Structure formats: C-alpha cells, structure tokens
Amino acid sequence: MATFGTPPARRPSARVRRRRLFAGIAGAVVLLAAIGGTAAAIGFARAGADDQETDAAPTATASATPTPTPTPLTPEEQLLASTTDPAACAVSFTGDGIADAPMLQTQGALYAGLPIPTRDGLVFAGWYATPADAAAFAVPARVNGSEPVVCTDQRVTLYGAWMSPEQNAAEDARIPILMYHQFTANPGGESGWLRGNYAYIGDFDAHMNHIATTGFYLPTWDELSAFIDGRLFLPNHSVIVTDDDADQTWFDLAAPVVDKYKVLTTSFMITAYRQDPPPNAYVLRRSHTHDMHRAGANGDGLITNLSVPEIVADMEASYGVLGVKEIMAYPFGHHNDTAKEGLRQAGWEMARTIEPGYVTIGTDKLALPTVRINYGMGLDALVNLIG
Structure with missing residues (x-):
C-alpha cells in the first residue's frame, strides 16, 4: 500500500562523504593560513614600528641642544x-x-x-x-x-x-698730631684761666683751609700704627687733626668747618658726659675715657690712681658707647705704667699725651706726642709747626 508524505533522505555514498571531508579540511587550512598571515603581518608591522622608534631615538638625542655651563661669578x-x-x-x-x-x-x-x-x-x-x-x-x-x-x-x-726700608727711612717723616680744645667766635678770645684753650674759629678756618688745599696727607689711626712699626710709608707732608673733650663749641663752631673743608678729624669724647653721634662724616669719635677725666687722690688725673682692672672697666664702658678702641687721649695727658697696662688689657693700641713732639718710626704707641694749638695761633704759627 502506497504511503504519501516526505520521502526519506538518502544517505550520501562513502565517496561523496570523503570529498566533503577533504573540502572541509582544505577550507580550514586556508582559513588558518589567512589568520596566521594576518598575525604575522601585524607582528611584522609592530616590529617595523619598534625598529623605526629604536632608530629614531639616537636622532632625537643627537639633535638636542646641550645645557650651557654657567660662568662662575667673579x-x-x-x-x-x-x-x-x-x-x-x-x-x-x-x-x-x-x-x-x-x-x-x-x-x-x-x-x-x-x-x-x-x-x-x-x-x-x-x-x-x-x-x-x-x-x-x-x-x-x-x-x-x-x-x-x-x-x-x-x-x-x-x-x-x-x-x-731705606727709601722709607730717607723720608724721615715726622707726623704732627694737632690738639685743639674749645673754640670761640670772639676774635679777642675768652677770659679766665682756660683762655688759652679757646682757639678763634677764624684761625681754625684758616688752618683747615691750609691743610685741605696744600697737599697734606691725612693718615688714619691704623696707618699711623703701621708707620710707627716701619710697615707703612707716610709722607712728611702729613697731619692728624684732633679735638679734646667734645665741648659744645666743637659741635657748634668747629665741626661745620671740618665738613666745609672735608678734613678728617678725631674728637676725643668723655663718654660719661657725651654720647653725641658724629656731627659729620669727617669726624671720628674716639675715647677720652669714660669717667676718668677728673683728678685723683694724688692730684693728677684719676687714671694714674686706679688699678689695672679699674682702668679696664672704665675703658670698656667707653667702648660700649663708641664701639671702637684703637686710640684714646689721656685726661690732662697724665699717664703711668699702670695706665698703659690697663689700656693694653682693655684692647687699646695707642694713646695720645699732651707732650710736645712729632710721631716718628718707633714712637711709643701708648705715649704719642702732640702739637698743641692755643688761642692766638694764626695761620703763620701753624705753618711754622707743620709746613
């Protein structure tokens, strides 16, 4: 009896099945080859890029500008x-x-x-x-x-x-240290027992003008010290100008003249009583002791009555005001070996007396002589003393 519907599928023959298997294997091989080729191509591309980067690196280094070394400061x-x-x-x-x-x-x-x-x-x-x-x-x-x-x-x-040294000795320099005290605007001078101390300001003006305009050399104190040692040449035409006590007339009358002629001067100050700043750039402040400008038990200056530690204490107090040591002036010019030792221990190198004379090579640094200027000494008198 006949049956209607989808006929049953026929199974391929063994020969057909073998052909299909071979075709599938061949396709897989082609696919794998394609994939492998792509991977190889990518690998080759990457390797080429890496090679290019590796090759490019030295080129970049070679073209970089080196950092200059800064020139050291003088x-x-x-x-x-x-x-x-x-x-x-x-x-x-x-x-x-x-x-x-x-x-x-x-x-x-x-x-x-x-x-x-x-x-x-x-x-x-x-x-x-x-x-x-x-x-x-x-x-x-x-x-x-x-x-x-x-x-x-x-x-x-x-x-x-x-x-x-022979040239220096041949100069035979004699350095004057001028010593002024007070000043007066009165041509006739002042009265009283200190009359001689008051230089007429008109004379002082003439003195400073002479020093400023005739080629005088104005040594500093450290130069004077080196000159005394024979280490520094000073010309004979040298002068040092000083004032004792820092009296008010020094500030009011004399200091403006110093500034006018630009002459280096030293004001020896009694620092217990005056601590004024320098009145101008040409005035150096140095010590006339702190509080030893008075008589001692023996009638001479107090410094000759005190012990070394007492002298040191006074001078240190003066240093506390002035901030400098270097040179001082003995009150009334009085001094002895104890005074000198006190100054040495306090750190002072030089001291000026009131003994007349000139500083030369080898002068005692703690007993420097001076040229005193009194009332009535006009320009001619100064020229006779210092040239």
Whole structure:
C-alpha cells in the first residue's frame, strides 16, 4: 500500500562523504593560513614600528641642544650679589705681591678698613688711583680712609705700591698730631684761666683751609700704627687733626668747618658726659675715657690712681658707647705704667699725651706726642709747626 508524505533522505555514498571531508579540511587550512598571515603581518608591522622608534631615538638625542655651563661669578660679582644696596661698591686691590680679597664699601662714604699688606723686605707705600700714581708715590692720588668712595658701575680698583726700608727711612717723616680744645667766635678770645684753650674759629678756618688745599696727607689711626712699626710709608707732608673733650663749641663752631673743608678729624669724647653721634662724616669719635677725666687722690688725673682692672672697666664702658678702641687721649695727658697696662688689657693700641713732639718710626704707641694749638695761633704759627 502506497504511503504519501516526505520521502526519506538518502544517505550520501562513502565517496561523496570523503570529498566533503577533504573540502572541509582544505577550507580550514586556508582559513588558518589567512589568520596566521594576518598575525604575522601585524607582528611584522609592530616590529617595523619598534625598529623605526629604536632608530629614531639616537636622532632625537643627537639633535638636542646641550645645557650651557654657567660662568662662575667673579669675587667682585659675588660681593655685589650679596647685597641689595644700590650704593654698594666692590673695591679690588692689585699690584706686585698684592693678594688681598676685594671688599664692599659704600659709595659716597669714607673708605673704611682698607688693608695694609705686608711683604718681606719691603714697606707698603699706600693705595693709589692709577698704576702711574702708584709708581710715582703721588700723594694727591693716594687713597685712604680720609677719602670718599667713588665708583664706576659699582666697582673701583686701587693700586698698591712698595718701597724699600731705606727709601722709607730717607723720608724721615715726622707726623704732627694737632690738639685743639674749645673754640670761640670772639676774635679777642675768652677770659679766665682756660683762655688759652679757646682757639678763634677764624684761625681754625684758616688752618683747615691750609691743610685741605696744600697737599697734606691725612693718615688714619691704623696707618699711623703701621708707620710707627716701619710697615707703612707716610709722607712728611702729613697731619692728624684732633679735638679734646667734645665741648659744645666743637659741635657748634668747629665741626661745620671740618665738613666745609672735608678734613678728617678725631674728637676725643668723655663718654660719661657725651654720647653725641658724629656731627659729620669727617669726624671720628674716639675715647677720652669714660669717667676718668677728673683728678685723683694724688692730684693728677684719676687714671694714674686706679688699678689695672679699674682702668679696664672704665675703658670698656667707653667702648660700649663708641664701639671702637684703637686710640684714646689721656685726661690732662697724665699717664703711668699702670695706665698703659690697663689700656693694653682693655684692647687699646695707642694713646695720645699732651707732650710736645712729632710721631716718628718707633714712637711709643701708648705715649704719642702732640702739637698743641692755643688761642692766638694764626695761620703763620701753624705753618711754622707743620709746613
């Protein structure tokens, strides 16, 4: 009996099945080959990129600009870099055997603390504005603490000079230390037992004008000390101006004259009674003791009656006011060995007496002589004393 519906599927023959298997395997092989080729291509591409990057790196390094090494600052530049003061000036020192480092000074102020070099067998002859001035020992061009600092572009160079000890001795310099006291505007002078102490201010003006205009060299105290030691040349035409007591007439009458002529001077102050600041740039304050400007039990100055520790204590009190030691003036000029030892132990190097005379090489630093100026001594009298 016939059956209607979908006829049953015929199973392929074994031959057909083998052909299909071979075709499938071949397709898989082709697919795998394609995939492998793509992977290989990607790998080759990546490797090529890596090679390009590796090759490019040296090119980038070779083309980079090297960082320049900064030029070291000179000693002068280092000094100026350490301050913001527009008036700062780097002062350099040069000359045979000169090895002093540059130092900062303030333009317009007086030079302070200039070095005094030493050299075996020679005497330092000072600092000068030019090499030619140094070679000639030209006093008008010699630079020291009596001169204001003048700079160009915040720099200046000073030139050192040397001479032989024989040349220095041949100068036979005798340095006067002028000693003034009080001043008067009265041409006829003052009355009383201290009349001689009061110099007429008109005479003082003439004195300072003479010193300022006739080529005098104005040594600083450290220069005077080195001169006494034979280490520094000072010309014979030198002078040091001092005033004792810092009387009010010194401030009112004399100090303006000092400023007018720009003459370096020293005011010896009794610091228990006066602590005034310098009236101008040309006045140095130094000690006339703190409170020893009075008589002692023996009738002489108190300093000759005290022990070394007592003298030291008084002078330290004076130092506390002035902030400097270096030189002092004995009250009334009185001194003895105990006074000298007290000064030494307190740190003072020099002391001025009232004994008449001039400072020379080898003078006792704790007994410096002086040239006293009294009332009535006009210009001629001064010229006779100092030239």
